[in-house]
Amino acid sequence: MAQQKPKPPGFPDAPGKETLVGKCFQCHGPGMWMDHRQDRKGWEGTLYRMVGRGALWSEEDIKAMADYLAAAYGRKQ
Amino acid sequence: MRELVARYLSRSISRRSFMKGLAGAGLSATAAQSVLDSLVPAVQAQEAARVAPEAVKVIEGTGALCFAEQLIATGVKYVFGNSASEDAQFYEALVDRPQLKYILTPHEGPGAAMAAGYVKASGEPTIVMQAAVVGLVNAMGQMFNAFKEQTPLVFYSYRTDQTGRAGRDGFEEVANQEGIVAPLTKYSWLARRADMIPETVRRAFKAAWTPPYGPTYASWHSDLNDERVRTEVILREKFDPRMRVRPNPAEVGRAAKLLVEARMPLMIVGDEVYGAKAVAKAVKLAELLGMPVTQARQIFASFPETHPLWVGALPVGRIASLDYPKDPDVVINVGNKLQHNSPTPMVGRGPKFIDMRIDSWSMGNVMSTEVPLVADVGYGLDDLTAAVEQLLNASLKEKAASRANEVRKFSERAKVLRALVTKSPDWDRAPMIADRVTWEVALFADPDAIIVHVAGSVNLHGFNFDPERGRELFYYYGAHLGSGVGTAAGVKLARANRQVICLVGDGSFVFGPTALWNMARLELPVITVVYNNHAYSGPHSRVIEKVPGGRMVQTGHFFHDYLGSPDMNMAWIAKGFGVEGEVVESPAQLKAALARARKATMEGKPYLIDAQVARMGVAWADKPWFPRK
Numbered sequence: 236m237a238q239q240k241p242k243p244p245g246f247p248d249a250p251g252k253e254t255l256v257g258k259c260f261q262c263h264g265p266g267m268w269m270d271h272r273q274d275r276k277g278w279e280g281t282l283y284r285m286v287g288r289g290a291l292w293s294e295e296d297i298k299a300m301a302d303y304l305a306a307a308y309g310r311k312q
Numbered sequence: 313m314r315e316l317v318a319r320y321l322s323r324s325i326s327r328r329s330f331m332k333g334l335a336g337a338g339l340s341a342t343a344a345q346s347v348l349d350s351l352v353p354a355v356q357a358q359e360a361a362r363v364a365p366e367a368v369k370v371i372e373g374t375g376a377l378c379f380a381e382q383l384i385a386t387g388v389k390y391v392f393g394n395s396a397s398e399d400a401q402f403y404e405a406l407v408d409r410p411q412l413k414y415i416l417t418p419h420e421g422p423g424a425a426m427a428a429g430y431v432k433a434s435g436e437p438t439i440v441m442q443a444a445v446v447g448l449v450n451a452m453g454q455m456f457n458a459f460k461e462q463t464p465l466v467f468y469s470y471r472t473d474q475t476g477r478a479g480r481d482g483f484e485e486v487a488n489q490e491g492i493v494a495p496l497t498k499y500s501w502l503a504r505r506a507d508m509i510p511e512t513v514r515r516a517f518k519a520a521w522t523p524p525y526g527p528t529y530a531s532w533h534s535d536l537n538d539e540r541v542r543t544e545v546i547l548r549e550k551f552d553p554r555m556r557v558r559p560n561p562a563e564v565g566r567a568a569k570l571l572v573e574a575r576m577p578l579m580i581v582g583d584e585v586y587g588a589k590a591v592a593k594a595v596k597l598a599e600l601l602g603m604p605v606t607q608a609r610q611i612f613a614s615f616p617e618t619h620p621l622w623v624g625a626l627p628v629g630r631i632a633s634l635d636y637p638k639d640p641d642v643v644i645n646v647g648n649k650l651q652h653n654s655p656t657p658m659v660g661r662g663p664k665f666i667d668m669r670i671d672s673w674s675m676g677n678v679m680s681t682e683v684p685l686v687a688d689v690g691y692g693l694d695d696l697t698a699a700v701e702q703l704l705n706a707s708l709k710e711k712a713a714s715r716a717n718e719v720r721k722f723s724e725r726a727k728v729l730r731a732l733v734t735k736s737p738d739w740d741r742a743p744m745i746a747d748r749v750t751w752e753v754a755l756f757a758d759p760d761a762i763i764v765h766v767a768g769s770v771n772l773h774g775f776n777f778d779p780e781r782g783r784e785l786f787y788y789y790g791a792h793l794g795s796g797v798g799t800a801a802g803v804k805l806a807r808a809n810r811q812v813i814c815l816v817g818d819g820s821f822v823f824g825p826t827a828l829w830n831m832a833r834l835e836l837p838v839i840t841v842v843y844n845n846h847a848y849s850g851p852h853s854r855v856i857e858k859v860p861g862g863r864m865v866q867t868g869h870f871f872h873d874y875l876g877s878p879d880m881n882m883a884w885i886a887k888g889f890g891v892e893g894e895v896v897e898s899p900a901q902l903k904a905a906l907a908r909a910r911k912a913t914m915e916g917k918p919y920l921i922d923a924q925v926a927r928m929g930v931a932w933a934d935k936p937w938f939p940r941k
Contacts, residue, residue: 261635262628266860267853271930276737280745283736284928287747288771289627291635291729 251303254296259285268308275305313337317347321354354507354542367550375506376401376537379468381545382510384412386517388437390805392427394420394450396443398470398534415805415830420447422798422827424454428463429764429802432611432786436806437517437548440465444472444484444534445492452496454798457790458527459496461611462583462649462671464520467493467529468513471502474535493529503532507543514551522555523688524671525587557670559687559695567666567683568699570642571601572708576715578631578640578663579605582648583789584670584689586612591780593693594646595619600700602716604637608648608658613777613785620720630658636722644668647689651789652678668692730773742898743924746770746843750815752899753841756906758811762786762803766796767817767843769850794824797840801827804836811839811913818844818875818882825885828918832890837913839906840886840893845925846876847936856930865931874936882922893920 246252246265259268273281279301286292292300316337320330327348334344371381380402383391391414393399406414417423424440431438442448448469458465472484479487486492490500499519503512509532516530571577585594594615598605604623605615615622627633629652631643643659644666650658659665659679667675668685675684685692704712738745746769754774757763764786765772777785786803788795800814821842831838852873856865864870883893892912896902902923909919927936 261633264857266857267930270856270860270865280736280738280928283733283738284745284747286730286736287733287745287750287773289624289730289773291624291726292732293729294732294735297732 247307249303249306251299254299255303258292258296272308272310274310275301278304367547369545371545372542373540374401374537375509375539375541377405378541378543379509379513380405380409380412382513383439384409385545386437386548388439389413390415390430390438391441392417392423392438393441394423394443394447396447398472398537401537418826418829420450421453421794422824424451425795425798425824426802426827426830428454428458428465429799430806431463431465433803434806437521440467442469444469445486445489446484453792454795455493455496455527457792457795460790462525464525465527466516466520467527469531470534470537471531472534475533478533490529490531497529498526500529506536506539507541509536510543510545514546518551522553556688556691557686558691559685563683563685564695564699567685567696568703570664570666572700572703574642576637576640577601577603577642578637579603580645580648581605581607581614583610583612584647585614586779588688588690590690590693591615593690597693597697600697602712604719606634608650609789610648611787611789613779616778618776618778620723622723624726629653630656632660649674733773740899743926744899745928746925748899749843749902749923749925752902753813757783757813761811761813762807764796764800764803764814766820767815768820769817770843793820796820797825798827800838801830801836804838814838814840816840816842818842818846818880819848821882822880828886828889828891831918835916836918837916838918839909839913840920842882842922843925844882844922845927846879847927848873849927853929868931868933869937871939874938877938883920886920891918891920893922895922895924897924
């Protein structure tokens with residue numbers, strides 16, 4: 236089944252990527268956050284909004300994903 | 313000729329003698345047959361009155377009076393209507409029929425939503441009346457919702473064109489008016505004569521209220537309302553087929569065998585469970601098998617969300633999106649329409665699928681169905697539970713208990729994880745995040761509150777719906793917007809002793825606020841909370857998902873989503889309709905406003921809170937660009 240998941244183009248390999256791909260791609264394609272740039276707090280807020288939408292993630296999962304997204308999709312300089 | 317008719321009606325002469333007499337009077341065979349046909353209703357009425365005087369009443373009066381009498385005989389207490397001058401004789405009939413209450417709704421759309429809310433909350437019949445085709449088309453949005461939601465709602469509007477001048481493209485005339493609604497109704501019909509109005513109305517109610525439920529439409533030329541006739545009115549119990557179907561016993565046996573032998577069965581519940589008042593039966597079957605339970609999008613919550621076998625609603629429309637169980641081998645659907653929004657079947661080809669529904673038309677269309685169980689789900693669950701009980705031996709019971717324990721561990725963990733929503737770094741901000749508004753309302757709501765939820769971009773959490781012992785959910789399924797306030801008003805009309813809270817987005821709210829006026833006029837103390845982010849946030853996100861990296865994102869030029877500048881003040885709109893309200897920005901203000909709302913509702917007054925919600929997500933600017941002239 237794993238090979239049928241959408242391929243995440245442009246997602247750099249880094250700690251937290253596997254968690255992100257495993258969790259977020261349950262519902263989303265990669266299009267949404269490829270366009271998004273925000274700091275870590277912003278990403279953390281986004282991830283907690285997904286908890287409000289039914290995502291069952293631990294605080295550790297959220298921390299790993301927020302760290303990853305802040306590094307890969309942080310604010311443009 | 314008159315004497316001949318009188319003798320025929322009094323049964324002094326036979327039908328054959330009557331026809332002979334007509335021929336003797338110089339009528340052709342065709343004309344004589346026409347006269348005979350015209351007497352059929354009167355003959356039937358006489359016969360019915362003789363046979364069952366308590367169930368069949370023969371009445372004389374205008375067509376509209378007969379209409380009103382048939383509504384009363386059908387059990388209708390409320391009529392939801394908008395002013396229609398050609399219904400004058402109907403209004404005249406209402407004066408001496410106080411048991412039929414007319415609720416004037418200032419717009420047909422929210423009026424129909426109010427009627428639908430009343431039907432869903434009371435289980436009692438009602439009718440929506442509009443002025444000709446011009447009012448009908450306003451109501452058709454909610455007709456669409458009723459069709460999608462399978463709500464038994466009857467619509468009526470006359471044809472302004474009278475029988476004597478139809479077909480001349482006259483005022484408010486459109487050809488084939490009753491045909492306009494055909495794709496959205498189970499039945500639509502034009503009464504051909506005034507004395508057929510009650511029969512047409514009976515058919516409309518019968519079709520609407522025979523499962524699978526749905527809206528129907530009755531119409532007639534406006535002059536038929538004014539014509540004096542003698543016809544019969546029949547009590548509902550004498551024309552309602554009261555269809556309740558038990559499932560095929562052979563299929564029940566197959567389903568039971570699949571379920572008891574399953575490694576990991578999964579139950580999906582839906583609106584038919586709530587409608588059949590069969591929630592406890594669904595719980596019993598799930599407990600017997602230690603079977604996890606989920607629900608795809610529907611109107612009602614149909615399983616107690618605090619139950620240890622509840623694993624949460626489907627995050628997206630397929631069971632593969634569930635966190636648990638990840639690999640069910642048998643899936644049973646009990647009463648869910650399973651609305652498909654993607655080419656992917658909600659239940660994949662892997663698991664064996666049992667479909668228990670009364671709506672056989674929607675079975676087997678997308679999913680490969682191992683066992684179809686066409687049934688009233690109340691009976692279906694009874695029979696299936698009995699069959700499962702017969703098959704369960706000690707070993708299978710042990711397996712079910714072990715599975716139940718596994719499911720319980722997941723549901724306890726899920727409960728902890730769902731509560732993490734309060735850890736958001738934005739939790740205390742103002743304007744608020746939508747989750748904070750939801751959280752505060754969930755804390756505030758009565759233990760048996762009814763939540764009317766029409767905030768499309770908001771996922772509810774914390775309410776712990778329990779439809780038979782606690783809070784109930786009335787969600788919107790049809791998705792024609794503008795139904796929220798009207799639905800809540802109708803629900804409150806039906807369930808006066810329950811707290812009713814309407815949750816609605818600003819975009820949806822402005823499609824249909826007029827039912828606030830009905831709340832004020834009828835003293836329906838509903839609390840309305842508007843999630844006001846001054847935007848269509850759902851469409852905002854979805855266009856970005858469809859056009860990632862496109863010019864809209866690059867430039868920040870979104871044409872379709874920003875509703876601010878000027879910002880709409882929903883509390884002022886409410887005040888215009890006679891409902892007190894206020895705007896709140898922070899969690900503390902929201903809590904205080906909810907307390908004021910409770911006080912107002914305890915005094916019998918509705919209340920509205922315009923909760924300012926932050927626009928969060930991709931490509932939102934503090935001051936969004938918008939197109940100017």
